Amino acid sequence: MSAQAVAAPREKVAAPEHRETYLNHDYSWKSWLFTVDHKRIGILYLLTVAFFVAIGGLFAMMIRAELLTPKGDMLEAETYNKIFTMHGAVMIFFFLIPGVPGVLGNFVLPLMIGARDVAFPKINLLSWYIFVTGGLLTLFVAATGGVDTGWTFYAPYSSTYSNTRVAETAIMVFITGFSSILTGLNFLVTVHTMRAPGMTWFRLPLFVWSAYATSLINVLATPVLAITVLLLALERIFHIGIFDPRVGGDPILFEHMFWFYSHPAVYIMILPAMGVISELVAAFSRKRIFGYSFVAFSSLAIAVLGFLVWGHHMFVSGQSAYAGLVFSVLTVLIAVPTAVKIFNWTATLYQGSVEFATPFLYVLAFFGLFLIGGVTGLFLAAMGLDIHMHDNYFVVSHFHYVMVGGMVTAFFGGLHYWWPKMFGRMYNEAAGKLAALVIFVGFNLTFFPQFIVGYMGMPRRYHAYAPEFQTLNVLSSGGAVILGAGYLLAALNLIWSLKFGKVVTERNPWGATGLEWETQTPPIPHNFEVTPRVTQEAYAYHEMYSGKEAHGVH
Amino acid sequence: MLQELPLTPPSASTFAPQVDALYWFLVILSTVVTVGIFCAALFLSIRYRRKPGVAPGNIEGSLKLELLWSFIPGVLAIGIFAWGAKVYFYAAKPPKDVMDFYVSGKQWMWKVQHPTGQKEINDLHIPVGRAIRFTMTSEDVLHSYWVPAFRLKKDTVPGRYTEMWFQATKPGKYHIQCAEYCGTKHSGMIGECYVLEPEEYQRWLSGNTGEAPEVAGQKLFENLRCVTCHMAGQGQRGPELTGVYGTKVQLEGGGEVVMNDEYIRESVLKPLAKVVKGFQPVMNTYEGQVGEEEIMQLVAYIKSLKAQGGVKQ
Amino acid sequence: MSTSTHAAPVAVPQQAGHGAPGHGHGHHPGLAHHFDDLEQQRDSAVYGMWAFLAQEVMFFGGLFIAYIVYRNLYPEAFAHASNLLNVPLGATNTAVLLASSLTMALAVRGGATGSKPTQLIMLLATIAFGLTFLVVKYFEYAEKFEHHLVPGPTFMSDPAHVSPFFTAHPEEIPHARIFFFLYFAMTGVHAAHMLVGAGLMAWIFLRAKKGEFVPEHHDALEMSGLYWHFVDIVWIFLFPMIYLLGYHFGDHHG
């Protein structure tokens, strides 16, 4: 790298006048590790999350390599089980959940509402430290034996039968949970008390609404998981507890308590991503989001409904059929607020001024992948169909479409969008577009075959499988290589830009609305020279661009 | 090509076509929805791509549209729910005339007991065209019995019974898999289900002698000395068990309970939990003395005690 | 912290300078740099604390649902097992905690009126009551250990300390074990909260001693108070739910 830099020195650019930014006002290690600046904490999250996603991705690649052949010939069964467990746990707890809120939320949310920081900056830093502690413990567990229960930790396998490091993992989940509780709490209060003058609720960017809804789930659901894994750890360590059926314990209760958190948790993962998409759709079509208040309230509706449906993970568990009915009908109803979002985003494009920049390509990719992920959710919500689908590869594919196709795609879109604001550099546009395309193709190649192989009868978490499933599994593994290459290309492009990308000094390189674009690029330590005073609705693109000839009838 | 890459597993039970019908309906519906919306977004993006001198329009939204696109997905969603529930309840309610099989999951094998006493491990032989009910439990962790060709699956839960019923429609050989992750050799907890013509099934049965569970249960009933207390006459200290299966019995201290598999199991393991009215709480527990399979045999025996027979003395 | 080189073009009264919180701008010394005024700061603290307490409700909620499910499954065992607990000690502890809640409320009132002696005395009283609670709890736990009522291999192995019900119904002992596991889990998590609370109070006491809490700014004192009251409320539910379930059966000890 450095050799290349020596070989091809960049052309000398006239040194710009020194501007203080949150990045350059202090370079010391201490100033980063003890920072209470939400922007720097966002960057810290970016680094840690990137680290964990790399590890989780490595595990994914090992899974796909093993599944190339029907026989379990590459890894021992136990090793394979540990790897898919670590893949799930690392990706969920250290990437999908903290990803958008931790990185993008921390960086842009206070900017968007015109605040100097979040309400509790020190707690914000504490939250990152808790997160890192949980992460290090995970790595320690992985390096010293691992855990093989699956990320769902179902009792009594986890509490009694597994002889891997379940207790340590439970404690790791317990600790990490508090990181997301504290972040959620911080965002809730920030949105309530830190808004700039004139920034009323219905002038908030939709990303803030979705971050708010997410925080609600963080605060109200996470503690139940914490207590559940605490009970699991107690049962594990002291050999006494409440989930052991041999002494009258009910393993189904564990499932209830686990999914009370873990189902809403998927909305912790996807809601902020939906918020990012709202921002991107508006910015790249230069239009106010169609039906703003419907999109805003659909976030809250999803957050609330999300708490009432966890039993759909348990249709064949021995749960009462009548309870299943209630959970099933509430589950299908989530389709409504989700559809409202999709339709409104699509309608926003009408009469827009759409620019096919890299972030917008991610928006289109999100549309495709999230739609598939969403409608396949309906397959699983229909109880009769779920009898067959439950715990097979259809489920695996469904949640990867929603989580990876939805959340990760939106995350990359948002990262590209706010990148110049974060670092004052622009990535290479062509490479960015290519990466988005490769990711879209690679993703579908990886996961679409899994729908089919699932319906054909391949169970999830199988180390070896019946030979007739091989063709589709090879396709899937091949797609995974392409997908991995796409993510790598996108990441390298962003990293490359930090040193070689075009310098961005203008405040608003995209010509977008939102207070984050009214401050300096990159922002000063306290965000705004003058506390902004908001007088307009969110996404007032019409006002911004109506100087030119009006479009259509309006 | 399609032969090489089938899109569905074989359809071999009365339940399978119902699942497939809903599945294909949803495949078509979701293809239309997904492709439709994605193409609309793509079309609008291209049609309204950025052109110099053209400003974006200014549209607030439309209540009518919002209601419309809340209402339509809502109705569709409820429809899907209703259809799904209908299919589910078909699987939840077994018909009257069933053959009772007993299944027990154990790391990492399936133990099956036929109504006529033959036992199998992992594999399953059943006659075509007969309704079969599984009463299932687990000896250790959660497992899930799944036959993709029947589109059926149910978890087996330690400490309690779950039920599943089906009627095979096509002779053949189908996969049995454990679908609930259960430890190291989870992917090895598999077997084959052989659906046989009735006469073939008879032949198989005669080649695999075994005691009918109710016969084995009767022997157990005698060996464990259950018989001394549970018979009419002198020395009777427990309720008679003839003809009571499936009926409601009154309990000491009020309340009633249906005499079913679950209650029999509980009474063997925890005799004093629910004592029948008019009897003393004197029975000892048989926990540790009888395994899950043996309890199932006792259950089968008590089930077989129709009104006329009575407990043999 | 570096000093800014760029000139702020406008006078920005609500901006408290870069880095160093609130110095030299005529602000209240207790106002953090990112807030505009004390009211915004206090509101944030209050909302934050209540959101935290909502989180605590769900945290204990996980234990409560486990308790409700098993109580519903094994009502007899639970009722009779509850009679093995020491009701007089439990009732005493309830009174002790309620008293501590009063002193806590008075300490916060001392903050609102600016009376430093009230704050100090009432905080000390709160700490004292809190420690009393924990000491009583310690004796209760010790007694359960002695009587082999702690879930484990020797659970209920001492016939002198199990009620006739369990002698007659040995099959219910595993369910009593679940009861006692939940008893220790719930009161243990509660006691852990009490310990944290006592530590918190000690810290608040030191700050009160420095005279930090004045009527217009005593958020920390007030928030600690909310936490303390919450822990009290948890006990208000734990006491009847755990100790008094089968009290009317009359086979209780103590």
Add this chain to the structure above:
Amino acid sequence: MSQHEHGSGQAHGGHHVHVVPLSLYFGIITVLFVLTAATVITAKMDLGAYNTVVALVIAITKATLVVLYFMHVRWSKKLVWIMVGSSLVWFSILIAFTMQDYLSRGWG
């Protein structure tokens, strides 16, 4: 200056803190003690299924008094009420939706 929430209908502005008369605190604590005694006494009586109901009603009353007066919610902004309310609603969701499984398992 900034637009943070002012609970609507709040009588007091600025950052005055409500100072509650001492007599109120002592009144509340007396009631709490009486209720504690009541819960022990009623628990000793055999009321059948009502034992639980009585115990819960008393506990809820006590908790409400602590929340309203000791925790000052009575004089707090609307958002605090909403937060208290939501925590109760979500707690009820956890209980109700779990119990619907257990209570309906016996239905044919």
